Amino acid sequence: xKFIVCCVPCATKINSGFIEIMxxxxxxxxxxxxxxxxxxxxxxxxxxxxxxxTKEIAxxxxxxxxxxxxxxxxxxxxxxxxxxxSHEWHFWGKxxxxxxxxxxxxxxxxxxxxxxxSNKHEDESGKIIFNxxxxxLVNYDGKYYxxxxxxxxxxxxxxxxxxxxxxxEKPFDISIxxxxxxxxxxxxxxxxxxxSVSKSYKTRIGKAPKGLQSVxxxxxxxVRDDIAKPQLGIKYERFMPYLLTLFFFVWVNNLLGLIPIFxxxxxxxxxxxxxxxxxxxxxxxxTVNANKNYWKHVFNTPGVPWWLKLPLPIMPAVEFIGVLARxxxxxxxxxxxxxxxxxxxxxxxxxxxxxxxxxIAGFSIPFVIFISLIxxxxxxxxxxxxxxxxxxxxxxxxxxxxxx
Numbered sequence: 001x002k003f004i005v006c007c008v009p010c011a012t013k014i015n016s017g018f019i020e021i022m023x024x025x026x027x028x029x030x031x032x033x034x035x036x037x038x039x040x041x042x043x044x045x046x047x048x049x050x051x052x053x054t055k056e057i058a059x060x061x062x063x064x065x066x067x068x069x070x071x072x073x074x075x076x077x078x079x080x081x082x083x084x085x086s087h088e089w090h091f092w093g094k095x096x097x098x099x100x101x102x103x104x105x106x107x108x109x110x111x112x113x114x115x116x117x118s119n120k121h122e123d124e125s126g127k128i129i130f131n132x133x134x135x136x137l138v139n140y141d142g143k144y145y146x147x148x149x150x151x152x153x154x155x156x157x158x159x160x161x162x163x164x165x166x167x168x169e170k171p172f173d174i175s176i177x178x179x180x181x182x183x184x185x186x187x188x189x190x191x192x193x194x195x196s197v198s199k200s201y202k203t204r205i206g207k208a209p210k211g212l213q214s215v216x217x218x219x220x221x222x223v224r225d226d227i228a229k230p231q232l233g234i235k236y237e238r239f240m241p242y243l244l245t246l247f248f249f250v251w252v253n254n255l256l257g258l259i260p261i262f263x264x265x266x267x268x269x270x271x272x273x274x275x276x277x278x279x280x281x282x283x284x285x286x287t288v289n290a291n292k293n294y295w296k297h298v299f300n301t302p303g304v305p306w307w308l309k310l311p312l313p314i315m316p317a318v319e320f321i322g323v324l325a326r327x328x329x330x331x332x333x334x335x336x337x338x339x340x341x342x343x344x345x346x347x348x349x350x351x352x353x354x355x356x357x358x359x360i361a362g363f364s365i366p367f368v369i370f371i372s373l374i375x376x377x378x379x380x381x382x383x384x385x386x387x388x389x390x391x392x393x394x395x396x397x398x399x400x401x402x403x404x
Contacts (some may be wrong), residue, residue, distance in 0.1 A: 017341035075350040083267045086142055086178045087118040091262060101262075103181060107134040107144060109171035126166075135171065145170045178276070182266030186253050188352035194248075223247050223387065235398055239391070242285060246278065247387040253340060254379030259373070269382070270339040272331065279327035282390040284342050286326075298323060305336035326393050334386055341375045 042208045089101040102119035102249055114132045126140035129147050138147045138390045140158045145168035158166045167208030200213040228236035228243055253268040298319045331344050348371070375395065 015345065016213060022140055047200060062104060074356060079346045079350065082346060083270055083339055085271060087175055089181065089262065101177050105144070105175045105179065107171040107173055107175070112170070112249050112310070125300045126158040129157060138169070140166055141172070144173065154188060178266050179268055179271055182256065182268050185263045186249065186256060186268065191249060220244065227388045227391050231388065231395040231400070232398065233395070238393055241275060243350035243387055243391055247383050248391060250386050251380060254382060257342070258375055258379065261297040267339070269334055272335045275331045275335040278386070279330040282330060282393060283327040286393045289394065293399065294397045305317065330389055334382055337378065341378060345371055
């Protein structure tokens with residue numbers, strides 16, 4: 001752990017010294033120096049992330065020695081907790097020493113709207129029954145259920161299945177959770193950024209881009225020239241607002257998810273409900289804007305032998321399944337890739353705590369730095385892939401017949 005703490009100032013100081021020497025001797029041009037500075041900052045940022053996450057994992061494993069199985073379970077529980085949604089925003093610490101931001105819990109139960117802050121009923125063991133507006137509830141693993149009449153073998157009023165998932169009935173939960181707050185933060189950031197860029201475009205007509213506008217314009221042109229135009233042709237302008245919103249929304253949330261401290265740390269794009277809604281938006285836009293040529297290829301499938309369409313509509317059924325499978329593929333691809341990256345990084349860091357070996361730290365930390373750098377690239381790539389596939393699906397729907 002001391003090695004990790006020392007890495008950030010040392011790495012920054014050493015690289016700064018190298019840069020100063022190279023400037024004096026004229027070894028590097030200004031562009032190369034800027035690239036080296038960016039790389040140094042990325043390395044320092046990743047080491048900072050590793051330090052924060054390793055400290056949190058060590059805290060979750062506990063300070064007292066215990067058997068290996070218990071540590072493994074603690075690390076697994078921490079990883080699952082890290083990537084899951086929550087009714088509170090955890091900053092640091094554990095048990096009575098933890099520092100959290102309580103969030104509003106909003107439940108619809110027995111015709112009543114129940115609201116309270118999450119720190120009002122902190123016990124998550126399911127062993128304490130509390131009453132809110134005439135409804136008896138228990139908090140089990142951060143979720144709220146109706147309690148059983150009798151306790152189970154562990155003393156909790158919750159019945160679980162073979163996968164340790166509660167099967168109790170529960171109220172309808174519409175709470176403002178950690179992911180919801182993070183969603184509002186990302187929307188605010190996007191409005192702030194693009195409000196400024198939009199103002200620059202209006203006030204600097206015919207002038208070279210400047211400031212934040214010059215930073216984002218290459219990405220805006222990238223979405224237009226490399227995603228929208230090739231997939232949508234002359235109709236690209238109609239769908240540019242949606243594609244730009246989609247690209248930057250996914251990208252910004254991917255980057256925020258890599259930051260372990262507030263306002264980052266939420267796993268927005270690793271939440272399948274969020275990716276499902278993004279895919280549903282693409283599906284709705286595709287379906288609403290689809291022309292006759294698109295539906296003719298789905299249900300009539302021209303060029304296909306008649307025996308594949310009669311007496312059973314085999315090919316139309318296959319084509320229709322394909323129409324439904326496209327948004328599902330979009331949803332799962334983004335969810336799985338982002339979640340897998342978080343799990344891999346935390347698992348490598350967890351090895352240090354489980355095995356308590358400096359040799360393991362020497363193996364895990366370089367790999368985590370490498371994977372963290374890759375995750376910065378993956379964040380961009382997943383935004384690009386989601387956007388270009390959405391543009392492709394929309395392009396197939398609006399394509400005219402003479403294009404064949």
